[in-house]
Amino acid sequence: MEPLRSSDPARIADHRLLGRLGAGGMGVVYLARTPSGALVALKVLLAEYAEEPGFKERFRREVEVARRVDNPWVVPLADADADAEAPWLATAFVPGPSLGEAVAAYGPLTERGLRLLGARLAEALGEVHRAGLVHRDLKPGNVLIAHDGPRLIDFGIARAPEDRTLTATGMVVGTPGYLSPEQAEGRGGDGIGPASDVFSLGCVLAFAATGRAPFGSGAVDALLYRAVHDPADLDGVPAGLLDVLGRCLEKDPARRPDAGELVRELAADDAPQDGEAADWLPDPVTRLIAERSTAALALPDIEHTLAPSDAPVDPGPAEPDTRETSGAPEPQDARPAGRRRFLLLAGGAVALAAGGGGAWWAVTRDDDAGGAGPAAASSRRPVHTIALHGDLSGPHSETGRAQERGLRLAVAEFNARGDAPFTVKVRAVDDGGDPVAAARLAAELTEDPAVLAVVGPTTDATAQTALAKYDAGLLPVVAVSPGGIVLVLQGFRSFLLGRLPDSVLSIYVSNYLRGKARSRKVGVVLDRPAGNYAAQLATSLSNELHNVQQPSVPEVVSAMRRDFGSAVDTVLSAGADSVFFAGLPDRGALIAATLRERAFQGARVSGPALLDGQFLTQAQEAAEGWVMVAPVIDATIKPEAKKFAAAYRERFKEAPPRYAAEAYDVTGMLLKALSGLPAKSRTRENLLAAVRAGKYQGITKTFAFDKTGMMVIDGTGGFLWRVEQGDFVYGGPAPITV
Known part of the structure; x- marks a missing residue:
């Protein structure tokens, strides 16, 4: 990242600019912070081009396409204004290098890495194609690398095959060396379809396998000619991938596989499946991602980047205080030396490790109010829903079911209170440990206006795919078992990590x-x-x-x-x-x-x-x-949790398993915060603000969160x-x- 120049603005819309990620003839890409503190890559079209209808239309198209494509391997759109004087769009910031940078610096990927790269890019292209679009500029520079897989970017020239508004027959659009024969020949309209992206994907995979473009380098005319007439240079491609890459690079579009076929074929054998992405990158690339993630965490937050003119105005009366503490806060200089040192070390650990997430089925289980008896059945109280999103039937079902029961016990106790200001209904959904199902269920919960908060998901892999869905609806979600710092680094506004990161x-x-x-x-x-x-x-x-x-x-x-x-x-x-x-x-x-x-x-x-x-x-x-x-206790032994343990035994006829008490705690935290809001103010947004601003003393530990959604590190939360x-x-x- 380069420093901002004197000619750069301090902010664009509500985004505080931190530095330059790149620049071209038509615009600049900045690293910026959103009002909520999340890091984004913010692309701005230069004013002189914004006045030209063609460039502005292309920019507007990129925004529209980004909004239509929703896939874990596509960098999501955070915000945009295509009609601003200087049009801009902001996407989630990915701290890793481009594929081109990674391969150039550290060499080709292994066959395992190539299979993961190809399968996940094919999955992303499949989503683009299902939206009726063609990317048309797939190249190593438009693929960013993260620990868990690639991210496809730049939809500036994507369009529907039948759309002729931005190009004409005979015009070549894209990057020579990675263009399909039909693009190289300048075919227009229907001549450029999904098969063109498949050809480009074959070129990208050949580059990732060998470190060189399959049609060489040199003059543009020569590259275009080779794409149309010459066979691709696949010398050095692993034998297990020669056939599939050869079919991707067929000159005849009709003979190429579609994106779905590629996903199935590349994900075969020992390729990483679903959320597993271990060992797919060379060690130096993994370290580079970690270093860049560390640098991202070290960037100043909103408070430290405010210009004088941005000083906040008096917000007026504060929302009701929902904080619950066991005593007055301890002055910083009164902390024991060991504790002060722990906090410093913990901050360093967070920064360093920031870079370091078959058939499926899912069921939804609703009940009226967690079986809470007369109080729950009261028709005089308003009803609000708290959801449990977990793995209730898959490989981590023991943890998921423990969290469900902990949540239900907290709800039952709340509903049994005579002074409860509302009744709570529980909705439990089961993703079976599958990231695809997790994303679908998260979207369903987000679309349900009765759901005011979610506890879960159970694993890092399912959280990785679900959190963007929850964030889109600003639905508060508190997780107690996932531990990856990357979940916090991505800047989801509505996510709270209710445990210390690994x-x-x-x-x-x-x-x-x-x-x-x-x-x-x-x-x-x-x-x-x-x-x-x-x-x-x-x-x-x-x-x-x-x-x-x-x-x-x-x-x-x-x-x-x-x-x-x-x-x-x-x-x-x-x-x-x-x-x-x-x-x-x-x-x-x-x-x-x-x-x-x-x-x-x-x-x-x-x-x-x-x-x-x-x-x-x-x-x-x-x-x-x-x-x-x-980050988990034994509720049968910890003195503060013994009352909970007894209630759990009475209700479920067994001792509370691990993570039941933690789910019980965060549910109590959510209900405490919600109870502190006036009836007309019990919204997702207000609940999220109340929890973020508050402090809750649970039976397992104290819960307080910083602006990233991570728990405040106070020396507690780790157990032997x-x-x-x-x-x-x-x-x-x-x-x-x-």
Whole structure:
């Protein structure tokens, strides 16, 4: 990013400009903050071109197309004004490099990476084509790279095949070297259809596989001629992709596969599925994304970028205070030194790890008021709906059902109150752990005006696809189990992360290892199949250990390896006397077994993912003694939660599982805030503002949020668990100091 120039405005509309991302002959792209604090890429058409009907019409078309295309692999439109004196549009900011930049700097992708890239770009193109449009300018520079997959950008020349308003027969529009033969020949109208985008996708994938364009370089005329007459240069393309790329690059559009066929074919075999995108990028690209994400988090917020003329006016009487605290706030200089240091370290961990988210079915379960009895049935009270969005039947159903029950208990207790100002109805939806279903259900909940807030989703992958839908309707959504900092970084206005991010948990891990475990050198094992989760934990822990000059031995395990012997031998031979594993339960069992085979007696520590019955089942005796740092309590032991635990047992005939108390807490927080609003002010927007401005003391921890939607880091929220006699045993708060 370049600094703003003296000729640049300080803001455009309500967006505060922070720097220049790029510039061309017709406009400038700025990095900007929205009024809510989200980062966006804001494109402005220069005034001299805004007066020309052709350029302004093209810009208006880009806005219209961006509004019509809704797909996880297309950068979403945040706001736009095509009729302004200087027309502008703002899209979500993606801190990663373009595909062109990544390949040029770090080389081609692996076949696994190519399959993910191709399948997700084909999925994006399929959405464009279903909208009746053709992108017409797919090239490496119009593909941005994120940890979980690509993002398609720039719809400036997209149009319907039959639309002839912006081009004419004989005019070549697009980027030579990535144009289809029909584009290179200047065919107009119906001659440029979806198959043209498929050809361009074949060119992009060939570039990503080899590092060079399939029709070479040189003069424009030569490039156009080769696209029409010469075979593509596919030397160096992995053998498993030669056939599909060859068919994409057929000269005859009728012989090319459509986008749907490409999704099915490229997603076959061992390609990453759904929300899984582990190990698809070269390590240097992953680090580059992390660095740029870190820089994005370090940018000033709205308060620090206000110009004098932007000073806020007196807003008048404040909304009713819905804050609930256990005492007066502690002055900053009165905090213990260890706590002050923790806050500083945690801030660094958040920034560093910011870069580091088959058939499906779903059901919706509604009830009148959570089975709350007479109070719930009262017809004299207004009725408001709180929704639970979770995985209630898929791989994470244990967590999803726990959250549903925690929510229902909170609602039942609220409805049973004689002074309750309204009755609460529960609506529960099940995405089965599928990101596609999650997006669809989020859209349905958003369209239901009775729903004022949502608790969920259950996983990072489902949250990644759902949050944009909720944000579109400004529907408050509070999640207690997803932990990726990227969910906060994307700037969703209505999202609140009701737990510490995974990256902050590494501070507790460091304190535990250096303190109670008395480790002198830590082996940090990053398991690539765990994707962003592993990267955030391992990267932030390594950084923390480096900052305190604690020796560590980093080791990365490829997704293609199931034998952890080499990785374990590497860290142990380097003198590691403790091991931290950043990975998931199934492979956690493998490294646990390997460490047991080596008779390793040092501390073995991991993050919240290993707090799963699968780890115990598969690791058996090898799980004994492992310690997990997680953002979740045992409600049967924590004194503040014992009343909740008793009520849960009475209602559901079992002890409360993990994440039930956390869902109970955030539901109580939402209901407390909603109760504090006047009857006519109980809207989504006002509820969101009340929760953001307030502070709520729950049974698990204190809930307060900063302007990004992340919990305020106050030294609480991390907890220790240990495997003892084949079960997880709660160990109380994790240490904030050594």
